[in-house]
Amino acid sequence: MDFNLSSSLFSGEQQFNAFESGKIYDVIIIGGGPAGLTAAVYSLRKGMVTGLITRQVGGQMAETAGIENYLGYRYINGVELTDKFHDQVMQFGIDFENNANVQTVKDGLIKEVVLDDGRVFKTRTVIVASGKLPRKLNVPGEKELTGHGVAYCAICDAPFYKDKKVVVAGGGNSGIGAAIDLARIATHVTVVQRRDRLKADKVLVDKLKHYDNVEILLGHAVREVAGKGKVEAVVAENRETGERITIPADGIFVEVGSIPNSGLAQGLLDMNETGEIIIDEFGRTSKEGIFAAGDVTDVPYKQIIIACGDAAKAALSATDYILSNPNF
Numbered sequence: 001m002d003f004n005l006s007s008s009l010f011s012g013e014q015q016f017n018a019f020e021s022g023k024i025y026d027v028i029i030i031g032g033g034p035a036g037l038t039a040a041v042y043s044l045r046k047g048m049v050t051g052l053i054t055r056q057v058g059g060q061m062a063e064t065a066g067i068e069n070y071l072g073y074r075y076i077n078g079v080e081l082t083d084k085f086h087d088q089v090m091q092f093g094i095d096f097e098n099n100a101n102v103q104t105v106k107d108g109l110i111k112e113v114v115l116d117d118g119r120v121f122k123t124r125t126v127i128v129a130s131g132k133l134p135r136k137l138n139v140p141g142e143k144e145l146t147g148h149g150v151a152y153c154a155i156c157d158a159p160f161y162k163d164k165k166v167v168v169a170g171g172g173n174s175g176i177g178a179a180i181d182l183a184r185i186a187t188h189v190t191v192v193q194r195r196d197r198l199k200a201d202k203v204l205v206d207k208l209k210h211y212d213n214v215e216i217l218l219g220h221a222v223r224e225v226a227g228k229g230k231v232e233a234v235v236a237e238n239r240e241t242g243e244r245i246t247i248p249a250d251g252i253f254v255e256v257g258s259i260p261n262s263g264l265a266q267g268l269l270d271m272n273e274t275g276e277i278i279i280d281e282f283g284r285t286s287k288e289g290i291f292a293a294g295d296v297t298d299v300p301y302k303q304i305i306i307a308c309g310d311a312a313k314a315a316l317s318a319t320d321y322i323l324s325n326p327n328f
């Protein structure tokens, strides 16, 4: 086949337009993180009339200090990767709303996306890619030292703690999973758990017991992350006696759950007990014409590459839905 490079959709220019209230979109994507931006590229390249509404561009990716597991880049920081994703979307021309919050979606053959400033946009399909937020400890030092030893994703950041001492806050499945990952990398791991027993599945707890560099502090709550410019220690309090201990540490992994940004679909879409939107292998939700992808869904392993792959699927499914629907 004779490839003509000039036929690429890339124009070299950034193009985006404001949303139009009279227009009927083929797809409106909610969320401008890795999932939403990938869905946009797939929809636009399929010729769909596409709009994207987001509170902020990049989502959690933009908050990430260093990324080593998104293929094509040995190491890239989150802001740089966000710029590259954003550029790739903009070259195709899209209706784009940044700093905007979707309040709710109203179902129907033509759906309505309602913003909290009162504007309403009409669309044949919706892709919900609104992500999640890691739950915080809300203790002194946590915010200041985020990215300087305070971490929220063990799959992502554990390899940076080779031969270091770390604390894991949380004794549920994600906390114990993180502790197992870290025990193989760090010199010492202290798990701090508020309750007087671990909440994780027995199989994980049994596995953790194989590591002799792991200590478990039950009935303790993290009260402070201490350090100048980087984490140096974690202060934990015995919840019964009030006694405080200082644990020397190079990092703390906060594994106390996450909050899916699924409120906009509350009462509309089926969700699991943690508020994640339930999808099938095509990215379809419980409502026809509404798709979802990325961290807001019940898909396991919250990672950029996974959010992107699932978003590509959701966008292709949305296109197929429109093309095969005799009402459109």
Ligand SMILES: Cc1cc2nc3c(=O)[nH]c(=O)nc-3n(C[C@H](O)[C@H](O)[C@H](O)COP(=O)(O)OP(=O)(O)OC[C@H]3O[C@@H](n4cnc5c(N)ncnc54)[C@H](O)[C@@H]3O)c2cc1C
Residues within 6 Å of the ligand: 030, 031, 032, 033, 034, 035, 036, 053, 054, 055, 056, 057, 058, 059, 060, 061, 063, 064, 065, 066, 067, 068, 069, 070, 100, 101, 102, 103, 129, 130, 131, 132, 133, 134, 151, 152, 153, 156, 157, 261, 264, 293, 294, 295, 296, 302, 303, 304, 305, 307
């Ligand atoms: C500290 C940290 C480090 C990480 N490191 C890595 C790593 O190294 N490698 C890796 O693969 N993964 C990493 N991750 C995980 C990765 O960032 C996520 O899996 C990925 O960002 C999920 O993409 P998403 O698009 O589904 O959601 P998000 O990134 O959460 O993006 C969702 C977007 O939707 C917007 N939004 C939410 N609600 C609304 C609304 N109502 N209206 C409009 N917009 C809305 C948000 O503002 C946000 O922009 C890390 C995560 C964290 C927290």
